[in-house]
Amino acid sequence: MLREANSSTPTFEVVPVTRANMPMVASWPRTGWENDFGWPGTSNGSNVNVIQTGDKVDIVIWDSQENSLITSATEKAAPLSGVEVGANGAVFVPYVGQVYIRGMSPDEARGKIQSELVQIAPSAQVQLSLTQGRANSVELVGGVDAPGAFPMPSRNYKVLGLIADGGGILPTLRNPRVRLIRGGTTYETSADSLLANGERNALLMPGDTVIIQQDNHSFTALGAAGSEDLVYFPKDNLSAMEAVTLMGGLQDSRADPKGVLVLREYPVRALRSDGSAPSMQQVVFTFDLTSTDGLFAAKQFRINPSDTVYATESPIPAASSVLSLVGTTFGITRQAQNLDN
Incomplete structure (x- = not known):
């Protein structure tokens, strides 16, 4: 030697x-570790949802005004079910036209639609509920009891919450590793490190994919x-x-x-x-x-x-x-x- x-x-x-x-x-x-991007730190997001293209909203317009353009004499509510948010970020509302609601919370979108109705139905009130589409969800792939696509319950949805919703990491995996794919970037950490350090509980973004695999x-x-x-x-x-x-x-x-x-x-x-x-x-x-x-x-x-x-x-x-x-x-x-x- x-x-x-x-x-x-x-x-x-x-x-x-x-x-x-x-x-x-x-x-x-260091050598042998394929990923050089580390792992994003934790942060806090809004506790409400944000409407995205591909989401669907159920709109109910209430109007008790006589001779209403929206409701009939016998039905004082006009439901608009499963209205999809288009690529331009708008939904179509009769007698109003395109109402742009992408990027708003459901409550903000309800207020926006109601304000647009004032000119034709001053006393109208609006109810709105959101059903999230794929662009407003995250995917959990493998390594848990119930993998799949998960709608984001809020903009404060984090990795550990997603893993818990998927049933937790399978105990049979050897030194399980967690990968977060965001756009063209892949982040990686071990499950032990993620669970041991709250600063690694990364905030998720719509379209994220989380993959859990055993360490090879x-x-x-x-x-x-x-x-x-x-x-x-x-x-x-x-x-x-x-x-x-x-x-x-x-x-x-x-x-x-x-x-x-x-x-x-x-x-x-x-x-x-x-x-x-x-x-x-x-x-x-x-x-x-x-x-x-x-x-x-x-x-x-x-x-x-x-x-x-x-x-x-x-x-x-x-x-x-x-x-x-x-x-x-x-x-x-x-x-x-x-x-x-």
Whole structure:
């Protein structure tokens, strides 16, 4: 390993991880997480609905005036049922024409229609009820007991309220993740983080889609450990020490606790030469679990999706064997990632 690190033309970067350099390593770009948009914070909206195109309103016009243009002598109420709000934001009211009500609350729309009727029916009174259309609803897809489209009960409808209306997150999902699709942007967080932090209870907007799925992020476990396999993340923040535990621990008869490796590949755009980021795409982080410093560093180091955690065997015959082992492992990792995708 030292031979590769000191080579004039190294093929990968070797970083022994200690408590001293953990702040630097922790500041390097994270890898393996597809979403870079974070998650919107919470806010408060209006506790009333706002009428949108595609909504339907039921209008009842009451007029007791004799010789009314709207009502008859025997029926003092004229119902207009299921009137759809058009693309121009208006509804048609007889003897009045187009009345623009998009963007209004139901009470504001009722007042607007009533004021438009004053010239032909000064004593008329209006009742209005709203049935929301798809443009005034949000969708909850998968991961709950009752997914579907949900009309927004108000403009103060939030993610946790939507999930509750859908019956709650299924308990069988592994580390469930919540995605919020808004226009062309996808936000993502874990369900644990959403439930633990009220600041993440994002305010929904009409047309939002919320998707709940189990987490399929994984790392590859190889070498002298309890298992060699893809290991799925049970939570978002997973330390190197926890990863070793999930691998089944180090095998006493084979593993070298001074040679636990984490192999990671960075995109070219993440590379830097000033230490603020890796200088090469392929990086091998090394841990010495026989020292207190190494143990604490392993507890602080975060495993990223698509990492490979390799428990080397003891004793290591030569540096050339390690170089061969690491090169082969990077190839195995790519194959595993391709199969997983």
